[in-house]
Amino acid sequence: MKLFEYEAKAIIQKYGIKIPRGQIARTADEVAAATAAIGGAVFIKSQITVSGRGKAGGILPAAGKDAARQVAGSLLGKRIKDVPVKAVLVEEKLALKEQYYASIAIDRQAKSFVALASTSGGVDIEEVSRTEPEKIARRHLDPLAAPAPADFAKMLDRFQLAPDDAARFAGVLFTLYKLALEYDAELVELNPLVKTADGEFYAADARMTLDDNAIFRHPEFAERNLHREEDTPRESEARKQKYSYVDLDGDIGIIGNGAGLVMATVDMVQVFGGRPANFLDIGGGAEVEVIKNGVLLVMNKPEVRAVLINILGGITRCDLVAQGVVEGLKAAVVQKPVAVRMMGTNEKEGQEILRQHGIGYYPDMERATAAIVKSGEGRK
Amino acid sequence: MSVIVNQDTRVVVQGITGNEGRFHTVAMKNYGTNIVAGCTPGKGGQTVEGIPVYDHVSDAVKNHGANTSILFVPARAAKSGVNEAIDAGIKTIVVITEGIPQADEIEFVAKAARQGVTIVGPNCPGLINPGLRIKVGILPVHIFQPGKIGIISRSGTLTYEIAWHITAAGSGQSTCIGMGGDPIIGLDFVKLLALFRDDAETGGVVLIGEIGGNAEEKAAQYIIETKYPKPVVAYIAGRMAPPGKRMGHAGAIIMGSSGTAKSKIEAYAAAGVPVAEKPSDIVKLLKM
Numbered sequence: 155m156k157l158f159e160y161e162a163k164a165i166i167q168k169y170g171i172k173i174p175r176g177q178i179a180r181t182a183d184e185v186a187a188a189t190a191a192i193g194g195a196v197f198i199k200s201q202i203t204v205s206g207r208g209k210a211g212g213i214l215p216a217a218g219k220d221a222a223r224q225v226a227g228s229l230l231g232k233r234i235k236d237v238p239v240k241a242v243l244v245e246e247k248l249a250l251k252e253q254y255y256a257s258i259a260i261d262r263q264a265k266s267f268v269a270l271a272s273t274s275g276g277v278d279i280e281e282v283s284r285t286e287p288e289k290i291a292r293r294h295l296d297p298l299a300a301p302a303p304a305d306f307a308k309m310l311d312r313f314q315l316a317p318d319d320a321a322r323f324a325g326v327l328f329t330l331y332k333l334a335l336e337y338d339a340e341l342v343e344l345n346p347l348v349k350t351a352d353g354e355f356y357a358a359d360a361r362m363t364l365d366d367n368a369i370f371r372h373p374e375f376a377e378r379n380l381h382r383e384e385d386t387p388r389e390s391e392a393r394k395q396k397y398s399y400v401d402l403d404g405d406i407g408i409i410g411n412g413a414g415l416v417m418a419t420v421d422m423v424q425v426f427g428g429r430p431a432n433f434l435d436i437g438g439g440a441e442v443e444v445i446k447n448g449v450l451l452v453m454n455k456p457e458v459r460a461v462l463i464n465i466l467g468g469i470t471r472c473d474l475v476a477q478g479v480v481e482g483l484k485a486a487v488v489q490k491p492v493a494v495r496m497m498g499t500n501e502k503e504g505q506e507i508l509r510q511h512g513i514g515y516y517p518d519m520e521r522a523t524a525a526i527v528k529s530g531e532g533r534k
Numbered sequence: 535m536s537v538i539v540n541q542d543t544r545v546v547v548q549g550i551t552g553n554e555g556r557f558h559t560v561a562m563k564n565y566g567t568n569i570v571a572g573c574t575p576g577k578g579g580q581t582v583e584g585i586p587v588y589d590h591v592s593d594a595v596k597n598h599g600a601n602t603s604i605l606f607v608p609a610r611a612a613k614s615g616v617n618e619a620i621d622a623g624i625k626t627i628v629v630i631t632e633g634i635p636q637a638d639e640i641e642f643v644a645k646a647a648r649q650g651v652t653i654v655g656p657n658c659p660g661l662i663n664p665g666l667r668i669k670v671g672i673l674p675v676h677i678f679q680p681g682k683i684g685i686i687s688r689s690g691t692l693t694y695e696i697a698w699h700i701t702a703a704g705s706g707q708s709t710c711i712g713m714g715g716d717p718i719i720g721l722d723f724v725k726l727l728a729l730f731r732d733d734a735e736t737g738g739v740v741l742i743g744e745i746g747g748n749a750e751e752k753a754a755q756y757i758i759e760t761k762y763p764k765p766v767v768a769y770i771a772g773r774m775a776p777p778g779k780r781m782g783h784a785g786a787i788i789m790g791s792s793g794t795a796k797s798k799i800e801a802y803a804a805a806g807v808p809v810a811e812k813p814s815d816i817v818k819l820l821k822m
Contacts, residue, residue, distance in 0.1 A: 265644065365635055370609070371610075414715070
């Protein structure tokens, strides 16, 4: 789960890293009030989690409260990088001297956390790593031996910073590492990490992504987890019901068990010339209720005109799958063509239930896919 | 030399008293796996289907010579479960559990690597050797039959789909292993390709991959560098997945420009590994 800048900064500040004075605002009036309270020039920053918002015009300066009110009007309620801006962070403009980069992230290839640091901050770090890799210091952190601030100081040697600056920079990295572990963050990134004219270090921008698998350890985020900016309303609903669901932009609804099989089903619909409307993995050992609600979730999506169900499992009981499908279809507002492929225990019984209800059953995924793609031909 | 399991495999089931643990213990035992003990803290002294249950893995090692463990414990208990198995001297640990925090995985995968312990998974279906009739996992056994094809996969049910096509075509599998759908896993394609290369039972290998990470690119590189001596074919799920969305598996996510199906298909092409468009095409590519 990606946190907004203001959420990440609140956490970072708790760990003693300085952040610019700022206030979150959701209306033009609030923006004006916040600007007046902060005093002087401010930045008004769209709170969206997609990267590249600065370049896309999502961060704008304002000299005073009237200007700020105007800027707010051009951001709030508008879309930046196709994401609606619901809130802005109004922040003091720092007297900056240097822009650095600092992050801690999980490196899946190395199977460890990695610390990255650069004295070329404030720009796209992937770009820096491509064009000037020597400007980035990298250190993989031993999972079995806690690193000390000195380890981080060492990785900064190549930048030949003044001793004071190097110590502060290393301190920030060490703090980020501690914070990443305590919050189960896959990524915590300060870009830029700013050094001001008076020599202080500030997190001018902050990004933080929490490990989805670890939300259970952080109950304070349980509710927040259901309101993700990156989720569509239907994805949000699915998350509440503990389904693994992704919206796609086609018209054939897809339900299956197991991530790989569902992805393969999505791909196969395309191979047969159809356009998938979603990805829905209902997981293993499906119960009637789980199948039913999954069917409903997909059937009730207005763009869906037909549904393909692909269940494969040794222990999955096909009679229960069939029952769930039947109940889901009964509860659905609008009826749409359905093709079911299933394999597992009690296959014959399941087949019989589907036959009684006139639902298409197919023994393999290719025939089921071909049938469902064809079912809509001539309608459009 | 078979892959990971053999006639000496003696399994302890961690989390044997839970529903899932109990169910799959019976299934593994009926297939022929030598399940010697179970382990659930606080339930020592009980039996499950005649199998003795202990509080500690070390007792299963001491009393029954267990050398392999399989975990059905909840995600929050997985790290301590794996660490306990490593400390008890278990050499192969199959982690079925899904949803383990990545920081925990990083820690126990590193610990296992340092002590020479093999981790399969997490978030995996385990493995099966139809010739030896040994299964350490949750795979449905009726789909498999003894044969020459090795399967290495990042998925569960998609593995069954492809194994089923191979079986239906009259062939069979030497060893079939699900390496897990999480970003951080123990065994990967490269290490498993090395094991299958040395396995006399295996005549060809199927790599079932998906979007996210660069495990497939690494496998392709390994095949080129070692002039891999056995035929390898591949399937990649998620060609149509949008960037930035987790497709069911924690590890199945395109981040920025990394982890796309396109990059994986190109890497395989460069290594001379044919990639199936549909699961059923694997059979044709294997030229069975």
